[in-house]
Amino acid sequence: MTDDDSPWGARGISVTIKFGKGYEEPWVVFRGTAGQIKTDMLDAFGLDAGEYAAFSLSELIINVRNSAQATGTLRKELGGQVIRPGSGAKPVAPAPGQDVWADAGSAPPAQAPSVEDILGKEIDAAAGRTALKTLYGENKATFDASEVLMAAYKAKGKSLPAGS
Template sequence: MGIPADPLASGITVTIKYGKGYEQPWAVFHGTTEQVREDIATFFGMQPDDVAGLTLSDLVANATTAAQAVGALTSGLGATVVESRNSPPVQTRPAASRPPATDRSSAWEQATAERPQAEPAANPLLALIAQAPDVRSLERLWAENQDAFADPAVTAAWKVRGRSLTRAG
């Protein structure tokens, strides 16, 4: 009987950080390229149709942008992440390979009972910011949409994407 194979010896590992430094959370994905791809999409709640044409690198970039935006909003502005009623859970793997689902209905009922007002529509500028290919494009979005930057979520996402593009370039 030999030594068991190292599970990290084959496949790839992708780490997505929510911010700078070790005090910020991160998510680590390991496996084949396709497993990592599925895990990232599932972890970040991305729909299979939305990621089908993306390379793994592009998917990681989008997930990193999303993670850093969430990190900036929660730590910098004190925002809280809540479950969306409009997005069904992403199911990219067979049910047998997923952990059992937990019942979140009571948490959702409690959250909606505390805030009976209607949810605001998602700001379409956030998607444009996340998709900006370079700093120049971000600057153009800022110049053309000054009123939208009164929304702290837009400003935070814009700053996070700018930092991400600056580091990458």
Template sequence: MKADQAELVASYPDGSIGITIKYGKSYEDTWAVFRGSVRQVRELVRDYFGFECKDVTSLSLSDLVVNATNLAHGKGNIASILDARIIPDEAPAQTPADDPWAAASAAQPEPASDNASAWILGEIEKQTTIDDLKKLWAANQSMFADPAVMAAYKARGRTVKGG
């Protein structure tokens, strides 16, 4: 492994070590620098690169750094050669309530119905006042030609009135 491509290891007077993982070969490419005890550096590298603990517990720090370096080089190449962006592979746990795009993409379409009056019947059930029922009737008079719709309208009117 070449020092300019993979890892640069330094020892410090306080007994800590430093590891630098580069994302590419040039000086301008991104670097990740980790300093601490061997255990601390191991945990920092694992956390930084998102390695699962079970996948790296049997690796030496040197092996872990090689894996991290390979991952960094791969990401660096994707970013520089393809001008790509890294996106998370998990959807956010919750979408903001005030985000109309999130709400629209989370919405499920209502199942299709063979009943041409299904929509107006649903709207009749949603009304909570006599005035709202009257407005619905005024805006959709042609749909009230269906006897089932008119019966539902009258029944909802009685329910809303309380009688």
């Protein structure tokens, strides 16, 4: 299809690609025929014309818009920046505690104790059989599902004096 055969013809159209939702976010406007806009969009976003040759203008607009908005999100929400290869530019260091790649090598955060660990400590701390039975009654399903807890429960019960 040539520009003359397109539904827009020589009248020209306008396409706006926004890098975010807000008015303060950057945007780029393309004007011209469908073919001109397609060429300009491919150039502006550094896309391979051969790879997008079969795309309609609307399909290209959707892909470019998605790319632009993803770039805007990376910049705004995650502090990303564009660095051209060979430019010699150095990335700006993220704020302390916000570099997920640096944090990836550090020790994992301490895991919360498991339910078994918590109940195991409560079994050990039980002062009498009544308190132990109450603990069991409140957590019966967990005790019944854990051989470790049941063994600790029975051992603690045997170690406590009767009637306590």
